[in-house]
Each structure stands twice: as structure tokens, then as C-alpha cells.
Amino acid sequence: MEEFFAPAYGVDGEGKRMRKPVGRSWRAAELRGKSFEDLHRLWWVCLKEKNALMTDRMYYNQVSVEMPDSSRVRKVRKTMARIKRVLSERKMAVDRAIAAADSVDLGEPLPAFEGEMVTLKKFGRKYEVPSDHPMAQRPTRAEHKEWARRRGRRDRFLARQAAIEAARAKGLDDLPEDVRKWYAEREAGQLQAQTVDDAIGRAEADTRFAHQEEGLGALRAAAAAEVEEAARERARAAKDAGSSDDDDRA
Structure with a gap:
């Protein structure tokens, strides 16, 4: 318990209160990004701080003196309450995920003999394209050959023109x-x-x-x-x- 009565928490040897600036409490949005280990460490720090402040309050009540910094207790309690809320949210999310996973129908299990490997294969229904759709109107073999011939002739002409222009530039x-x-x-x-x-x-x-x-x-x-x-x-x-x-x- 000696660390609870350190000068940062309690009263020094001369009976003077240690004046230190008090920060704000932790927000819930900041706590949601922390891991379980960080939340556990922060909870332990807040618990020690709360115990030290409660000891100080008891001492001041015994001597009938008002506690100098009472807002520090409220900020520690707010931080601890928000830690509990964040942990409750995580617990509820895990429970809902487990319930949703249990409600999914995985279908009938496929039995497998010893030494046989079972692989899942996706079977899909073949989609029939309507006859009036443009994708269904495919060109014939003769039309495709004619198009390929024209395309090749155009490519050769463009290549010759490019070579002529390049040579003429020289x-x-x-x-x-x-x-x-x-x-x-x-x-x-x-x-x-x-x-x-x-x-x-x-x-x-x-x-x-x-x-x-x-x-x-x-x-x-x-x-x-x-x-x-x-x-x-x-x-x-x-x-x-x-x-x-x-x-x-x-």
C-alpha cells in the first residue's frame, strides 16, 4: 500500500498537497481502438488511482477538511465506466457473431471414405441468352474471315504509310x-x-x-x-x- 501514498497521490511529509495538473478522462472512441491487454493495464492504473483518492478522501473527512481536487475522482470513475462499456460492447458483438454462425444452415455433411479427399465444387445454372440479344447474334465463319482480311489489309497499309513517312523525314x-x-x-x-x-x-x-x-x-x-x-x-x-x-x- 505504500505506493498508494506516494506524493503524486497523497500528502507529502510537510502536510502540503502535491499540486499537479489533472488531465481529462478517456473517451469511448479512444478505448475502442485499444487491445484487451491495454484495457486491462489501464483498468489496473485507474483502480490504483481510485483507491489512493478514496484514501485521501477518508483522511480529509476525518480531519473535517474539504478535499482539494475532487474532479480527479469523477474523471477516474468516468474512465472506468467507459472501459466497462467498451468491454460489454465487445462481448455482445462476439455473442451475436456466434449466434449468427450457429443459425447458418451448412447443409447435409458429405461423407467420405478413408483416404478420400472431399472437395467442395460450386455448381451453377447455365444462363440462356435470349435469341434477340446482341450477344446471341454471332457472326458466321465467312463474315469473320472477311473482317479479318480487311483488318489485316488496313494494318499493312498503315504500317507501310508509317514506314514511308519515317523514311521521308530522313x-x-x-x-x-x-x-x-x-x-x-x-x-x-x-x-x-x-x-x-x-x-x-x-x-x-x-x-x-x-x-x-x-x-x-x-x-x-x-x-x-x-x-x-x-x-x-x-x-x-x-x-x-x-x-x-x-x-x-x-
Whole structure:
């Protein structure tokens, strides 16, 4: 009992009360997160504190003196009451869980012979899809093959276009002969389309020249004629410039 009369709980040798700040009591929400061991330890601490305070109260009553700090007793009692409530809640939860587990019908036990292993297998009813449902309308084998053929052709075309664009970014010299020829024809067609009809866009010109191979020859001839005409104009201009220089010297 000597630890109950320590200066923190009782009166020191000189008869003066030890003045220490008193904290608050434990809340129920804080106690619910504690384990059984922590609650048991806290209950034992509160019990020792309560016994020490009751001893102090008895001493003060004998000498007819009011106890200096009476709120400390109320806080200890509140903490102990909340510990009991939390333990009661846990006991009720365990009892309800056991009752619910006992009420579950586990079905008829499956007997097993010696050395035989029993495995639980889940059997489910097969769900029939209605005939008008989209999942029930599966494509035929021919339709699937046609779709796969179109998909493969599109993938090959996209891969070729990506390779051509990547090679063109590096330079036309790295491209094959047929690809360089195709690029030259397309650029000539685009130039001719801009000079003949400004309303025709580049995309439409590409589409038209790709589907109309017979027009490529005429376009190439027109482009070559324009190039030759431009060369003649440059030669004529150079000749005129040379003759004018001769006249000036004369």
C-alpha cells in the first residue's frame, strides 16, 4: 500500500498537497481502438488511482477538511465506466457473431471414405441468352474471315504509310525506287492542281490521282511542259540581257 501514498497521490511529509495538473478522462472512441491487454493495464492504473483518492478522501473527512481536487475522482470513475462499456460492447458483438454462425444452415455433411479427399465444387445454372440479344447474334465463319482480311489489309497499309513517312523525314534518297516515283508523281499532281484549280485540296488531289492512273501521264506532261516553258523563258531572258550588254559596250 505504500505506493498508494506516494506524493503524486497523497500528502507529502510537510502536510502540503502535491499540486499537479489533472488531465481529462478517456473517451469511448479512444478505448475502442485499444487491445484487451491495454484495457486491462489501464483498468489496473485507474483502480490504483481510485483507491489512493478514496484514501485521501477518508483522511480529509476525518480531519473535517474539504478535499482539494475532487474532479480527479469523477474523471477516474468516468474512465472506468467507459472501459466497462467498451468491454460489454465487445462481448455482445462476439455473442451475436456466434449466434449468427450457429443459425447458418451448412447443409447435409458429405461423407467420405478413408483416404478420400472431399472437395467442395460450386455448381451453377447455365444462363440462356435470349435469341434477340446482341450477344446471341454471332457472326458466321465467312463474315469473320472477311473482317479479318480487311483488318489485316488496313494494318499493312498503315504500317507501310508509317514506314514511308519515317523514311521521308530522313530523306527521299533512302526510299525505294517505286516510292520515290510515287512521291514525284504526287508532287507534280499537287503543283498542277494548284495552278489549274485552286478549289481542289491536297487530299482530294491525292485521292483523284491515286484512283485515276490514266490522268497521271497528262499531268506529268503538263508539268514537264511548264518546266520547259520556264526554262525557255529563262534562256530568252538571259539572251536578251546579253544582247543589251553588247549594245551598251558598243
